[in-house]
Amino acid sequence: MAGxxxxxxSVAFSLLRIIGGFLTACIAGVLLAALSARFKYVEQFLAxxxxxVKAVPVASFVILIxxxxxxxxxxxxxxxxxxLPVIYTNAKNGIASCDRQLLEMAQVFRISPARKIRYIxxxxxxxxxxxxxxxSLGLCWKSGVAAEVIGIPQNSIGENxxxxxxxxxxxxxxxxxxVIIIISxxxxxxxxxxxxxxxxxxxxx
Amino acid sequence: MEITIKHLFKSFGTHTVLxxxxxxxxAGQVTWVSAPSGKGKTTLLRILMGLETADSGExxxxxxxxxxxxxxxxxxxxxxxxxxxxxxxSPQLQNQTIEEALDKVGLGAYAHCPVSECSGGMKRRVAIxxxxxxxxxxxxxxxxxxxxxxxxxxxxxxxTKERSHGKTxxxxxxxxxxxxxxxxxxxxxx
Numbered sequence: 001m002a003g004x005x006x007x008x009x010s011v012a013f014s015l016l017r018i019i020g021g022f023l024t025a026c027i028a029g030v031l032l033a034a035l036s037a038r039f040k041y042v043e044q045f046l047a048x049x050x051x052x053v054k055a056v057p058v059a060s061f062v063i064l065i066x067x068x069x070x071x072x073x074x075x076x077x078x079x080x081x082x083x084l085p086v087i088y089t090n091a092k093n094g095i096a097s098c099d100r101q102l103l104e105m106a107q108v109f110r111i112s113p114a115r116k117i118r119y120i121x122x123x124x125x126x127x128x129x130x131x132x133x134x135x136s137l138g139l140c141w142k143s144g145v146a147a148e149v150i151g152i153p154q155n156s157i158g159e160n161x162x163x164x165x166x167x168x169x170x171x172x173x174x175x176x177x178x179v180i181i182i183i184s185x186x187x188x189x190x191x192x193x194x195x196x197x198x199x200x201x202x203x204x205x
Numbered sequence: 206m207e208i209t210i211k212h213l214f215k216s217f218g219t220h221t222v223l224x225x226x227x228x229x230x231x232a233g234q235v236t237w238v239s240a241p242s243g244k245g246k247t248t249l250l251r252i253l254m255g256l257e258t259a260d261s262g263e264x265x266x267x268x269x270x271x272x273x274x275x276x277x278x279x280x281x282x283x284x285x286x287x288x289x290x291x292x293x294x295s296p297q298l299q300n301q302t303i304e305e306a307l308d309k310v311g312l313g314a315y316a317h318c319p320v321s322e323c324s325g326g327m328k329r330r331v332a333i334x335x336x337x338x339x340x341x342x343x344x345x346x347x348x349x350x351x352x353x354x355x356x357x358x359x360x361x362x363x364x365t366k367e368r369s370h371g372k373t374x375x376x377x378x379x380x381x382x383x384x385x386x387x388x389x390x391x392x393x394x395x
Contacts, residue, residue, distance in 0.1 A: 105280040108254050108272050109294035109339060119293055123284045203284060 006155070014075060014157040015183060018144035021079030022137065028080075029087030030129070036088075037095040050085045058082065058143045062150045071151035075158070078147035079140035086139065090132030094125030118202060126199055133191065141184040206266045207232050208253070208343075208373070213262030215248055222248045226262070228393045235374040237384035240395035246377040247277065249395070250345050253375065270373075273341035275349040279332040283321040287312060287331045290320055295339045306334050310361055325352050333361055337368040344369050346376045350383055362386045 036043035058078060065077050098121060106116045148158020149165075157176060164173035208230040215223040222245035230236045238246050251257035253264065254272060273294075281290045291303050304316050310330045320328060329352050336344060349365070350358045366387050376384055384392075 101276070101278055101280045102282065104256050105274070105276065106294075107256065108274045108345075110271070111294050115293065115296070119282060119285065119289075123282065204289075
């Protein structure tokens with residue numbers, strides 16, 4: 001299977017979209033968590049939205065989104081929606097658990113907001129963010145591929161899984177499942193490695 | 206510029222900590238704040254640093270003054286090195302200056318050691334150096350030498366006195382010897 005161009009095309013198609021949704025959700029989740037921590041009304045405004053996103057089944061989202069968006073970009077939106085509440089909640093908890101004593105120290109020394117974020121907040125939020133990424137990376141692959149199976153975009157992993165289902169091609173189904181697991185694990189390891197390295201570099205004064 | 210405190214009141218619930226405190230803290234001198242435990246020494250410092258709000262009263266002489274502090278706790282970033290912790294509030298400091306200062310208090314070999322790997326006494330010295338090397342007009346010292354052995358304490362006190370010379374220092378301690386060693390000229394008894 002790996003020897004064909006179609007295989008790599010499908011992998012690239014799904015990988016780019018699912019990871020695109022994941023990364024966008026990471027950025028949005030952290031920014032919204034920061035805004036929620038700063039402004040209570042933002043948290044109150046976002047609470048019902050996050051709760052709804054968490055509670056609504058992936059299949060309902062997929063069908064709803066298919067009404068407005070082409071199936072090609074479906075997995076981006078679905079992985080975004082699945083990852084966003086996880087990253088948002090974890091980042092918010094990380095900010096809330098920031099060491100008050102360090103923040104007071106920064107206040108007295110008049111440490112600039114940029115340095116405060118870089119050297120105090122990031123290291124305190126990191127364990128929460130890292131855990132959130134670890135959980136949501138698995139979730140975004142599950143939901144992203146499920147969305148593709150329903151939306152059947154051309155040259156996607158989901159389309160291959162769908163074909164395996166309708167042709168009762170069990171070996172293909174297992175093979176694609178293994179491919180998803182391998183890509184998901186490899187990306188998780190790579191992402192966490194790069195994240196840790198980036199943070200170490202960022203914290204260097 | 207001297208700091209003037211007039212009719213300062215502070216309570217936590219029904220517990221009054223500061224009751225009609227009036228004091229004058231001269232500029233460029235060491236002032237010792239002395240009182241038994243729980244009588245509001247740290248609260249007074251926190252009010253002066255802007256970390257706590259007084260219930261009533263007036264404080265003048267703090268506007269535009271750069272502050273530096275050694276808290277009762279070390280309040281260091283555990284993931285950063287001793288050098289980076291000192292540099293955090295003072296990015297303009299040269300590494301060599303910090304290394305020399307660390308060397309002077311017996312931490313020369315630990316400049317690049319993460320604070321999480323340092324002992325309590327080492328962390329204390331880093332917290333003190335962070336405050337002393339920062340750019341400040343007023344230095345707040347809240348039980349700064351707690352947890353240091355006699356020799357290290359003598360070394361660090363001498364360094365503190367030298368580096369804070371001519372600056373306004375407000376020292377909270379239970380040890381009259383520490384106030385004497387720093388050359389405290391004034392006392393506020395709560």
